[in-house]
Amino acid sequence: MSSFCGVLNLGRGSLKQTHEVVRARRTIHGAGDVTDDFVIICEGWTACSMRLSDGRRQILSFLIPGDPVSITSLFNGRQRFSVQSLTDVRYCMFSRKELQKEMIDKSRVFQELVKICIAEKEQADQIIVSLGRQSAAARIARLILLLMERLGTRGLVRDQSFEFPLRQQHIADAMGLTTVHVSRVINMFRKEGLVDIAQRRIRILSLKELQRVADAK
Amino acid sequence: MSSFCGVLNLGRGSLKQTHEVVRARRTIHGAGDVTDDFVIICEGWTACSMRLSDGRRQILSFLIPGDPVSITSLFNGRQRFSVQSLTDVRYCMFSRKELQKEMIDKSRVFQELVKICIAEKEQADQIIVSLGRQSAAARIARLILLLMERLGTRGLVRDQSFEFPLRQQHIADAMGLTTVHVSRVINMFRKEGLVDIAQRRIRILSLKELQRVADAK
DNA sequence: CGGAAACTTGATCGAATTCAAATAAGGTGG
DNA sequence: CCACCTTATTTGAATTCGATCAAGTTTCCG
Numbered sequence: 001m002s003s004f005c006g007v008l009n010l011g012r013g014s015l016k017q018t019h020e021v022v023r024a025r026r027t028i029h030g031a032g033d034v035t036d037d038f039v040i041i042c043e044g045w046t047a048c049s050m051r052l053s054d055g056r057r058q059i060l061s062f063l064i065p066g067d068p069v070s071i072t073s074l075f076n077g078r079q080r081f082s083v084q085s086l087t088d089v090r091y092c093m094f095s096r097k098e099l100q101k102e103m104i105d106k107s108r109v110f111q112e113l114v115k116i117c118i119a120e121k122e123q124a125d126q127i128i129v130s131l132g133r134q135s136a137a138a139r140i141a142r143l144i145l146l147l148m149e150r151l152g153t154r155g156l157v158r159d160q161s162f163e164f165p166l167r168q169q170h171i172a173d174a175m176g177l178t179t180v181h182v183s184r185v186i187n188m189f190r191k192e193g194l195v196d197i198a199q200r201r202i203r204i205l206s207l208k209e210l211q212r213v214a215d216a217k
Numbered sequence: 218m219s220s221f222c223g224v225l226n227l228g229r230g231s232l233k234q235t236h237e238v239v240r241a242r243r244t245i246h247g248a249g250d251v252t253d254d255f256v257i258i259c260e261g262w263t264a265c266s267m268r269l270s271d272g273r274r275q276i277l278s279f280l281i282p283g284d285p286v287s288i289t290s291l292f293n294g295r296q297r298f299s300v301q302s303l304t305d306v307r308y309c310m311f312s313r314k315e316l317q318k319e320m321i322d323k324s325r326v327f328q329e330l331v332k333i334c335i336a337e338k339e340q341a342d343q344i345i346v347s348l349g350r351q352s353a354a355a356r357i358a359r360l361i362l363l364l365m366e367r368l369g370t371r372g373l374v375r376d377q378s379f380e381f382p383l384r385q386q387h388i389a390d391a392m393g394l395t396t397v398h399v400s401r402v403i404n405m406f407r408k409e410g411l412v413d414i415a416q417r418r419i420r421i422l423s424l425k426e427l428q429r430v431a432d433a434k
Numbered sequence: 435c436g437g438a439a440a441c442t443t444g445a446t447c448g449a450a451t452t453c454a455a456a457t458a459a460g461g462t463g464g
Numbered sequence: 465c466c467a468c469c470t471t472a473t474t475t476g477a478a479t480t481c482g483a484t485c486a487a488g489t490t491t492c493c494g
Contacts, residue, residue, distance in 0.1 A: 179452055180453095187474075
């Protein structure tokens with residue numbers, strides 16, 4: 001939808017910005033990479049993840065249009081996590097140096113940044129609760145509902161249905177599960193008429209029921 | 218040590234601050250409470266937690282001297298989580314209104330705030346990885362090491378030993394486990410000579426080994 | 435000192451993993 | 465657009481880590 005350039009409304013100012021386009025399933029940057037840019041996703045979905053020494057992966061968050069890739073990159077060019085495109089993605093980049101200068105001049109930008117940080121932290125807290133204390137079914141239901149809510153605030157949900165480019169592997173890595181178990185749970189959801197997932201789209205068939213599952217143990 | 222008033226160095230300015238003291242095992246504020254203050258822990262340990270509808274608890278973080286209780290409270294007086302003292306605690310409070318005014322005038326404060334936010338998010342990310350992909354033993358080892366590191370940066374570690382006021386219940390709630398299992402794991406650590414926990418203190422006897430456990434699956 | 439909270443230990447259970455193999459869906463080059 | 469090859473998904477059986485249930489013991493405060 002439209003060419004959405006960020007929660008921050010940085011586009012309006014005098015700041016230079018560069019746009020890039022990448023295909024699905026590319027690494028936008030790897031963990032440890034150094035960059036001078038601050039990046040915002042304009043179109044498409046991406047996943048931020050860390051890899052464990054044994055090769056397993058933990059996804060930290062999914063980014064949707066409007067999300068900054070890493071607030072950290074405002075102060076530190078070395079990335080903690082890697083970022084992969086799940087769909088074709090367009091993103092725009094701002095120079096960290098310029099942005100920092102801007103921040104010193106105009107504190108409105110700072111207010112916005114702090115708010116974004118806070119929102120990221122609140123989401124992380126929700127995920128911690130989910131991972132720490134919920135069953136596989138509840139975690140997956142909650143992930144779906146969380147994504148619907150975030151996409152909704154950006155006008156990307158129609159009739160309880162939205163783009164859903166996640167593979168079961170992504171859901172597994174995000175919720176600390178195996179693909180095998182994600183498959184079983186999702187088919188249970190299907191059988192019970194909670195959701196319809198097909199062609200990289202999801203439709204919530206029974207919001208009430210899905211919420212009930214998400215709130216259960 | 219000393220009477221540490223925060224990562225932010227807010228004390229230096231003209232900002233009014235009030236100090237409060239509470240005993241161990243008190244609720245400093247409950248989830249949903251509304252407050253006009255921004256609070257920083259000066260002495261003692263506290264835990265931030267959310268409660269699930271079935272009564273179980275998930276701890277989001279432990280706060281040690283110097284930590285702000287909630288960055289969110291700069292913008293929103295309603296607290297998402299509750300905060301309990303684990304030891305006797307002294308904390309200081311700043312008026313949100315005044316602080317916001319200060320932030321608009323002096324962007325240095327803003328820089329500091331953004332950095333704190335970022336640090337909180339980075340810690341949350343680590344916890345997510347731990348909960349999502351590690352065994353009980355690895356999670357507990359990692360928690361201990363994380364706390365040692367944070368306390369170390371504030372000069373509160375001596376000879377691999379530091380104050381450790383956590384009950385097994387806290388460790389369980391923080392790492393998504395039961396107290397029964399925490400007990401078993403910690404006794405295993407003891408038996409293997411990794412740590413010595415007694416009288417609300419911990420001593421790391423084999424840092425190497427503990428790190429190995431924390432990095433294992 | 436007495437009662438409550440915290441910790442320990444054993445037995446049993448269950449949710450999710452692991453291993454293995456079959457089927458389906460998707461992307462690519464010719 | 466098809467054939468081929470890779471990547472995803474599904475299904476079953478066996479296993480395991482951590483939960484649950486139940487008692488007993490220890491520690492800590494007030």
